[in-house]
Amino acid sequence: MVDFHTHILPGVDDGAKTSEEAIKLFKEAKMAGFDKIILTSHYMEDYFKVEVLERKKIYEELKSLIESQNINLKIFMGNEIFITENIINLLKNNKICTQNNTNYVLFELPFNIKPINIIDAIYEMQQHKLIPILAHPERYAYFYDEPDIFYELVDKGVLLQANFGSFIGQYGKRAKIMAEKLLTSNLIQVLGSDVHRPDTIYKKIPEILDVLADLVGIDKVNQLTEINPNLILENKRIDVENYYPIKFKFKEKIIMKKSKS
Secondary structure, three states: EEEEOOOOOOOOOOOOOOHHHHHHHHHHHHHOOEEEEOOOOOEEEEOOOOOOHHHHHHHHHHHHHHHHOOOOOEEEEEEEEOOOOOOOHEEEEEOOOHHHHHOOOEEEEEOOOOOOOOOHHHHHHHHOOOOEEEEEEEHHHHHHOOOOHHHHHOOOOEEEEEEEEHHHOOOOHHHHHHHHHHHHHOOOEEEEEOOOOOOOOOHHHHHHHHHHHHHOHHHHHHHHHHHHHHHHHOOOOOOOOOOHHHOOOOHHHHHOOOOOO
16 A cells, blocks of 8 residues: 655654654554555645755655665655645745655645635646645535535545544544545545554554445555555546535534534
């Protein structure tokens, strides 16, 4: 499998702090069934700002450590970019990078305040032949009352990446319900761990894979964890399938309206 979203590159964001911690995470990932990892460090202007050249040095050191310890994993450079209309300039100035130097860009939104520039930022990326991928859409509470936004985003060519942990309630009941609805409505194209620390999500991956298989079947799980992320790594096109309307049951509607999970 491919882990599409991680914070393992050490010392650059709120993820792994040391190379030793990163190596522990790689070993956990391998045990969980991953053989490829994309290192999607945060980039947030004025906060997490470690640029590509500095991160690449750390990346090369990690590759050597992986080889010296005979960990059979392939790692790739990426970024999780906090939404900004400045993405193109950041790319041109080598401050951020796409997923494995492809046309695919992983971006995130603020969790508590709905940004007004989502469509503008998406349009700017697409004008430069980039394919936007929205990280963990199930976690943005301001979308819970307007799930139609996800149809609009997918119709505009945005791909959606859900977090494995959402499906077992790692981020609360509402995120779990939304993740399930997005998945079963065929709106998710790829999955990632969003791992930050050892002894957390990787040990729960077998349990989560069973949950996912019960929801959509093993073939769909394979598509989201192997086929689609490998197509992205190879800079190939993903054909987005038809999606279905999101429908909440009565009890789910009550939970989704609550201010706290």
